[in-house]
Structures are given as C-alpha cells and as structure tokens.
C-alpha cells in the first residue's frame with residue numbers, strides 16, 4: 001500500500017513519553033503535525049514513573065500523581081539483625097516524592113494533541129531522506145510522509161538519529177514486585193529511595209556489584225519493592241537482582257504472600273551520548289540523551305524542556321525560509337546548549353566513578369551526597385543546578401568525603417579523562 005500523505009510542518013516518530021510530550025507542546029504552537037508510531041499511542045506504558053514532589057508541583061502536574069509520600073528516606077548503613085542498631089538508621093529526605101498515574105499522564109498528552117488536531121499514523125519508519133525543502137520518511141508498508149522537520153522520538157535505540165558509538169553503555173537493571181507480604185517491608189506511608197543495607201549478603205556477594213532496594217507503601221496492604229543496580233556495563237543480571245530481593249526479605253523474616261505485578265527484566269541505559277548535533281533531524285526523549293545520568297529519570301525533563309523547544313521550532317518553521325537542517329539546528333541549540341552539555345559531561349563523569357565503587361564506598365558516597373543542602377541535592381537530581389552550582393556541589397561532596405571515596409573519585413581508570421575533556425570542551 002503506497003500512501004503519500006500531505007506535507008506537514010513536523011512529523012514526530014514515536015508515541016512514548018518523549019514523542020507525546022513534544023507533540024503536545026508543538027500542538028500548542030499551532031503547527032501542522034503528525035505522530036507516526038509503531039504501536040498504538042494508547043498502549044499502556046510498561047514502567048512506573050517517579051518524580052519529586054517539588055518538581056511536579058512547579059510544573060503544575062500534581063493532579064497527575066497517583067501516589068505521594070512525605071515520609072521519604074534512604075538506608076545508607078550496613079544494616080544489622082538488631083532493628084534498633086545504628087546500622088539500621090535512616091537518612092530522612094524531608095521532601096515529597098510521587099508516582100505518576102501513568103494512564104492519566106498519557107491521556108493528558110494525547111488529549112492535548114487531539115485538541116491541536118495532531119494526526120495519528122500507525123507504521124514502522126524504515127527510511128529517511130532529507131533535501132533542501134523536506135524530510136521524507138517511508139514506512140515498512142510503503143506510506144510516505146513529508147515534513148519540514150522530523151523528530152525521532154523512538155527511544156534508546158533510535159531509528160534515524162546518529163548517536164556516537166564511543167562507549168560501552170552503562171545499564172540500570174531492576175527486578176520489582178507489587179504485592180502483599182507477611183509483614184510490612186517498609187513502614188506505613190513510607191517511601192524508600194535507596195536501601196543499601198547489605199547484611200543479607202555473603203562475604204563473596206558483597207564483593208560483587210552493589211544493588212539497593214527502592215521500595216514504597218502503596219496503601220491497602222500493598223507494597224512495591226524493586227531491587228536495583230545503579231548502572232553498570234555489563235549490567236547486573238535480573239536473576240541476581242531477584243535472588244538478592246528474596247534474600248533481603250528472608251533476612252528480615254518477610255514472606256511474599258501474593259504478587260500482583262512483576263517488573264521482570266527492566267533495562268535502562270544511563271550514559272547515552274548526546275547525539276550528533278549537526279544532523280538534519282531532531283530527537284526528543286530517550287533517543288536524544290535526555291535521561292538524567294545520575295537518576296535515570298526522564299519525565300520531569302521532558303515536561304520542563306518541551307515548551308521552549310516547541311517555541312523555537314515554531315518560530316523557525318513560521319519564518320518559512322529555513323531548510324530542514326537549519327530548523328533542526330535551531331532545535332539542537334535549544335535542546336543541548338553548551339552549559340547543559342558541560343553539565344552532562346560532569347554527570348557522566350560521576351556515573352563512571354560510581355559504577356566502579358564498592359559497596360562501602362557507595363554507602364559513604366551517598367551519605368555525603370545527602371549531607372549537601374536539601375535544595376542542592378534535590379536540584380542535582382533534577383538537573384536544575386546551574387553549571388557553577390553543580391561544580392560547587394561536587395566540590396563540596398569531594399571535600400567532605402572520607403579518604404577511600406576521595407581516592408575513588410580521583411582514580412582515572414576508564415573514560416573519565418575523555419569526559420573531563422568533554423566538560424572543558426563540549427562537542428559542537
């Protein structure tokens with residue numbers, strides 16, 4: 001079936017959070033646009049999306065949360081069988097954390113697209129051609145789309161975007177369950193960002209890459225527990241995470257009574273390079289390196305960055321005398337200005353370090369991290385510090401760190417020198 005569609009201003013490829021966020025923002029700019037996706041845009045998303053309370057409030061999306069916790073903590077000690085031991089003390093984060101109602105978030109963006117008369121197309125994009133007037137995309141079934149700008153929002157392995165292949169990708173892996181337990185695995189109304197207690201592990205297991213528990217009380221006797229590896233190349237295996245979650249629970253005499261939902265085998269690439277910023281198409285979302293390298297979070301960044309990018313694109317398109325490549329350039333400059341690229345290099349430098357830390361170093365590192373001011377660590381995790389503020393936060397952490405952590409931060413075993421070079425001289 002060969003269908004040639006009428007030319008449009010923008011074609012967004014992909015209908016995940018990235019594609020929908022940018023399509024909704026472009027729709028508000030009254031552009032003529034379409035979304036092409038391999039799947040149904042209404043198909044339920046597979047992950048749970050977390051966000052800090054302040055971030056969601058500032059964005060004005062608080063009504064899209066399904067859960068919100070004020071009792072937010074991390075366990076950064078080694079842990080002990082004796083529940084009142086100082087090793088079981090927790091660090092209180094003193095700020096709210098929430099989980100999106102992901103159906104509401106998806107519907108919110110889809111409704112905004114519908115209000116702006118965005119056209120929906122199903123198909124798998126397989127071919128791209130860019131000339132002076134249009135970019136032309138073909139699908140596996142022969143449909144042809146012409147647009148002044150293509151936005152590739154096809155996730156971590158984008159179909160068309162050119163991403164430098166200069167590194168081994170560090171992957172966060174998680175094994176999670178939502179269910180009922182013989183006794184509460186976390187306190188009532190509690191959210192645990194990181195439980196690094198490791199007294200359930202053997203001496204040999206403690207030499208292996210560290211993992212932590214991300215856990216929360218979901219209400220009605222249900223809890224969500226997720227054993228997580230921060231990010232590693234090659235990644236920690238899902239079977240290891242599953243076994244660790246079970247031994248963690250066994251150590252605390254907790255039995256799993258019922259599993260309602262299992263997140264089995266989730267992989268999140270953390271240190272995705274920034275795409276080639278000279279290419280004639282644009283990216284948004286996971287494809288465009290927008291995942292926060294320290295947290296793996298994306299949705300807050302999508303909501304924050306889509307409106308200004310959409311404005312920039314609309315201005316360029318309405319001028320009517322730019323080529324697709326020039327429009328894409330305007331977009332890339334907005335999406336990845338120099339300051340953000342330098343910050344990204346610093347974050348990735350940090351991740352490179354943490355990936356090699358042993359368990360005790362990691363616990364000490366995070367103890368230092370959460371002793372930054374509350375505003376500082378929150379803005380570090382939401383990528384809202386300026387470059388100078390980020391450097392200052394990292395320097396404070398370094399100064400306060402115990403010797404073993406300092407040494408770990410100074411050792412240059414892998415790509416750190418490259419990343420520092422990117423910080424000093426980010427690519428064009």
Ligand SMILES: Cc1cc2nc3c(=O)[nH]c(=O)nc-3n(C[C@H](O)[C@H](O)[C@H](O)COP(=O)(O)OP(=O)(O)OC[C@H]3O[C@@H](n4cnc5c(N)ncnc54)[C@H](O)[C@@H]3O)c2cc1C
Nearest residue numbers: 014015016017018038039050125154155266285286298299
């Ligand atoms: C385990 C895990 C946990 C996460 N937790 C959080 C969290 O708590 N908070 C947070 O903010 N973020 C989180 N993220 C990160 C991020 O929000 C998600 O990964 C998000 O799904 C990425 O969105 P995306 O739109 O860029 O890509 P995707 O969701 O992968 O969407 C890609 C879209 O492109 C389409 N597509 C692909 N190829 C083609 C093609 N050739 N032609 C047409 N269409 C195509 C697909 O059908 C799909 O619609 C998590 C990610 C993972 C993996």
